[in-house]
Amino acid sequence: MGTPRTAAPRGFVCTCGFHASRPFGRCPQCGEWGSLQPRSASGAGGAAARAVPLSEVRGGEAPRLVTGWGELDRVLGGGLVxxxxxxxxxxxxxxxxxxLLQLMARLAARGTVLYASGEESLEQLALRAARLRITEPGLHALAEPRLEAVLAEATRARPSVLAVDSVQTLLLEEGSxxxxxxxxxxxxxxxxxxKSGAAPLVxxxxxxKEGALAGPKTLEHLVDVVLLFEGEASSSYRxxxxxxxxxxxxxxxxxxEMRGEGLVEVPNPSALFLAERAAxxxxSAVAACLEGSRPILVEVQALTAPASGPPRRAVLGVDPYRVALLLAVCARRAGVDVLGSDVFVNVAGGVRLSEPAADLAVVAAIASSASGRAVDPRAVCFGEVGLAGEVRASGAADLRLAEAGKLxxxxxxxxxxxxxxxxxxGGLELVAVKDVRGALSALLSVR
Ligand SMILES: Nc1ncnc2c1ncn2[C@@H]1O[C@H](COP(=O)(O)OP(=O)(O)O)[C@@H](O)[C@H]1O
Ligand SMILES: [Mg+2]
Structure with a gap:
C-alpha cells in the first residue's frame, strides 16, 4: 500500500494561471470557458484518474463553527461549515x-474574523457596532469595495471567518x-x-423586487448555502x-425580532405570532404548522369583500396558486363561493408557510370572513385540502398538538x-374530519 508515484491531480488550473480546488465551467479569472484542467493533467495528455473507496476518504469532518445563536445554527444545519x-x-x-455583524461578533470570541463592507464606511460600521453593543476586539472591519483588495487582505490576515457585504457593491477590475x-x-x-482555505465565507x-437573489439564478448554484432573511417592513419579526x-x-x-439593540432570537415564535391575534x-384561523423539525402556530387571516371590477387577489405568506386552488375548492365543495369577490389572505407576523398542512386554516379563514362567523378561538387546525374537498393527512400530528396544548x-x-x-x-379535544365541509362546520359552529 505505498503512495502511488503519480500523484492524483491536486486542484485545477487555467491557462491564465488561475488555481482552484474544484472545477469551473468558466474560469473566474479570465472568463474562458472549459479552460480549467486538472493540475497534473494540464499541458500533457493527462494522468489517469483513480477512484478510491469513499469510506476511506478522510476529511470534511472539521468541526463546524457554532455561533451559539440557536435560531441561526439550526438553519445552518449545526453551524458554519x-x-x-x-x-x-x-x-x-x-x-x-x-x-451578519452580530454573527461575526459572536464568532470573534474564538478568533479574528473579518467583516468587509463595500456599502458602508468604517464610521458607519462602528456606529452600528456601538448600537448593537459589540465590543469584541477580534472583530476586524474593512471598508473596501474592491474585490482584489478584500481578497488580498483576507489572504494576509487569514481570519477564521470572512464576511463580505454585499456582492452587488464589489468592484472588479472591469465591468460595472x-x-x-x-x-x-x-x-x-x-x-x-x-475553497482554498478553511475559513467559511458569508x-x-x-x-x-422579483425575489431573485442577486439577479441571476446561477448564483444560487455556485454557493453552498443560501439563506433568506425575510419579514414585513411593518413588523419587527424576521x-x-x-x-x-x-x-x-x-x-x-x-x-x-429586530430591536433597537439588534436582532434577538425568538425561541418560542408561536406565542409571539399569536400575541396580537384578535381572537x-x-x-382568522390558527394553523398548526411544522417548519422543519419545529411545530409553529400561526394565524392565517382572510378578508373577502365585494369586488368593484375584476376580483382582486392579494396573498402574503402562502403560495398564491394554492390559495386560488383553495378558493375553487371552497366554491365547489363547501358552498363558500367567493370566486367573484376580492380576496386577501395574509399570514400574521411575516411568516411564509410552505407546507400544505396550512390549507385547512386558509380555507377556514376565507369561509369565516365570507360568512362573518368567527372560527372557534380555542381551536387550531391542520390538514392538506385536495381538489375533491377531502382533508388529507399531514405528518407529525403529535408535535403540532403538543405545541397547541402548550399555548x-x-x-x-x-x-x-x-x-x-x-x-x-392527548390533552386536546380532537375533531377528526374527512372533508372541508366537515372541517368548516366543526370550526365555525362554536361562537
Ligand atoms: N438606530 C436604529 N434603531 C433601531 N433600529 C435600527 C436603527 N438603525 C437601523 N435599524 C434597523 O435596521 C434595519 C436596517 O438593517 P440593515 O442590517 O442595515 O439592513 P440591510 O443590510 O438588509 O439593508 C432598519 O430597517 C431598521 O429596522
Ligand atoms: Mg446592509
Missing part, C-alpha cells in the same frame, strides 16, 4: 448587515458593479477563495430560512387519518 460559502439574501433594509456578470464573477472568485446579496443547504435541511426556520374576529388551545380539527397518531399526544 469550514470552507463553505454562504449567501445571505434579503430585501434592502431587512437587517442583513445587522445579522452589480451587473449580472460582475455579481457572478465576484461570487465565483470568493468561492475559489473559500456573502450578502440583495434580493431584487424569519431566516435556508433555500439551499449542502450541509443541512432546507426546512428549518429561525425567528428573530373571536371573523376571518392553551383546547380543540384541534385535523384529518381523520391523523387521529390514531394524535390520540397518543
Amino acid at each position: 469550514p470552507g463553505s460559502l454562504v449567501l445571505l439574501g434579503g430585501e434592502p433594509g431587512i437587517g442583513k448587515s445587522t445579522l 458593479p452589480g451587473s449580472p456578470g460582475a455579481v457572478r464573477e465576484a461570487t465565483a472568485r470568493l468561492l475559489a477563495h473559500a 456573502l450578502v446579496g440583495h434580493v431584487t 424569519v431566516l430560512r435556508a433555500t439551499k443547504n449542502r450541509f443541512g435541511s432546507t426546512r428549518e426556520l429561525g425567528v428573530f 373571536g374576529a371573523s376571518g 392553551g388551545f383546547r380543540r384541534c380539527v385535523l384529518p381523520a387519518a391523523c387521529c390514531k397518531e394524535a390520540r397518543a399526544a
Whole structure:
C-alpha cells in the first residue's frame, strides 16, 4: 500500500494561471470557458484518474463553527461549515448587515474574523457596532469595495471567518458593479477563495423586487448555502430560512425580532405570532404548522369583500396558486363561493408557510370572513385540502398538538387519518374530519 508515484491531480488550473480546488465551467479569472484542467493533467495528455473507496476518504469532518445563536445554527444545519460559502439574501433594509455583524461578533470570541463592507464606511460600521453593543476586539472591519483588495487582505490576515457585504457593491477590475456578470464573477472568485482555505465565507446579496437573489439564478448554484432573511417592513419579526443547504435541511426556520439593540432570537415564535391575534374576529384561523423539525402556530387571516371590477387577489405568506386552488375548492365543495369577490389572505407576523398542512386554516379563514362567523378561538387546525374537498393527512400530528396544548388551545380539527397518531399526544379535544365541509362546520359552529 505505498503512495502511488503519480500523484492524483491536486486542484485545477487555467491557462491564465488561475488555481482552484474544484472545477469551473468558466474560469473566474479570465472568463474562458472549459479552460480549467486538472493540475497534473494540464499541458500533457493527462494522468489517469483513480477512484478510491469513499469510506476511506478522510476529511470534511472539521468541526463546524457554532455561533451559539440557536435560531441561526439550526438553519445552518449545526453551524458554519469550514470552507463553505454562504449567501445571505434579503430585501434592502431587512437587517442583513445587522445579522451578519452580530454573527461575526459572536464568532470573534474564538478568533479574528473579518467583516468587509463595500456599502458602508468604517464610521458607519462602528456606529452600528456601538448600537448593537459589540465590543469584541477580534472583530476586524474593512471598508473596501474592491474585490482584489478584500481578497488580498483576507489572504494576509487569514481570519477564521470572512464576511463580505454585499456582492452587488464589489468592484472588479472591469465591468460595472452589480451587473449580472460582475455579481457572478465576484461570487465565483470568493468561492475559489473559500475553497482554498478553511475559513467559511458569508456573502450578502440583495434580493431584487422579483425575489431573485442577486439577479441571476446561477448564483444560487455556485454557493453552498443560501439563506433568506425575510419579514414585513411593518413588523419587527424576521424569519431566516435556508433555500439551499449542502450541509443541512432546507426546512428549518429561525425567528428573530429586530430591536433597537439588534436582532434577538425568538425561541418560542408561536406565542409571539399569536400575541396580537384578535381572537373571536371573523376571518382568522390558527394553523398548526411544522417548519422543519419545529411545530409553529400561526394565524392565517382572510378578508373577502365585494369586488368593484375584476376580483382582486392579494396573498402574503402562502403560495398564491394554492390559495386560488383553495378558493375553487371552497366554491365547489363547501358552498363558500367567493370566486367573484376580492380576496386577501395574509399570514400574521411575516411568516411564509410552505407546507400544505396550512390549507385547512386558509380555507377556514376565507369561509369565516365570507360568512362573518368567527372560527372557534380555542381551536387550531391542520390538514392538506385536495381538489375533491377531502382533508388529507399531514405528518407529525403529535408535535403540532403538543405545541397547541402548550399555548392553551383546547380543540384541534385535523384529518381523520391523523387521529390514531394524535390520540397518543392527548390533552386536546380532537375533531377528526374527512372533508372541508366537515372541517368548516366543526370550526365555525362554536361562537
Ligand atoms: N438606530 C436604529 N434603531 C433601531 N433600529 C435600527 C436603527 N438603525 C437601523 N435599524 C434597523 O435596521 C434595519 C436596517 O438593517 P440593515 O442590517 O442595515 O439592513 P440591510 O443590510 O438588509 O439593508 C432598519 O430597517 C431598521 O429596522
Ligand atoms: Mg446592509
